[in-house]
Amino acid sequence: MSCVRIPILMYHQIDVAPPKGTPLRGLVVSPGTFSRHMWLMYFLGYQGLSMGALMPYLRGEKQGKVFGITFDDGYQNNFHHALPVLRRLRFSSTCYAVAARVGQSNIWDLDQGIGQVPLMDKAQLQAWIDAGQEVGSHTSHHVDLTACDPQNLVLEVDGSRRLLEAMVRQPGGVQHFCYPYGRLHAASLDRTAQAAYASATTTQRGRVQVPIRGGALTLPRVLVSRSTTWVHLLLKCFTDYEDRRGSQI
Ligand SMILES: [Zn+2]
Known part of the structure; x- marks a missing residue:
């Protein structure tokens, strides 16, 4: 039997390009490129x-031609530019929101001089869910979990879930988590398990080997950037291109 690998795509912003030289510009995928990616897969x-709908496939309980779609940070531009395409194709996806920053901006990026972009507010997150999408947690404040003391770990991992669950009505609550900066260590992994998340994604590059072994709390993803053409997307999803790049970004 051949080995099955399922890609989980990792997007950040979906918007027109910020000016050249803007830090992290590569993580802003244009609406046209995003649309081409989705239509190609379709x-x-x-x-x-979404991660919730993908889990039975990752566990090997279901088989089919599927892939995961995730958005980190919860940008408003996901709502404006990605949601219409997802709805049209009847795709679902998971948006990892930063619980204490909902309705604000990516202030965690300020130190690096990264431009401020609005994040979805409570009503938009609810509309996102009502349109068949999913909301996951990306901690409370977008912190590096490996730098947190035990008390802060609880606040960021368990607390973010409670905050989001108080904010939106989502069947089953908030069950999926994503590590900011892809940073995790034994204690953060333990905390994610204690908080009973059903899955957690990293920035480790690669496709998920199915059925998942060793739990679903360190899932690799497929990096999608501004320069990912449809040819690149095919390579990333259907060859070992990403699996060979096990590095973190
Ligand atoms: Zn993030």
């Missing part, structure tokens, strides 16, 4: 799924 017979 025409190939693949269905894009």
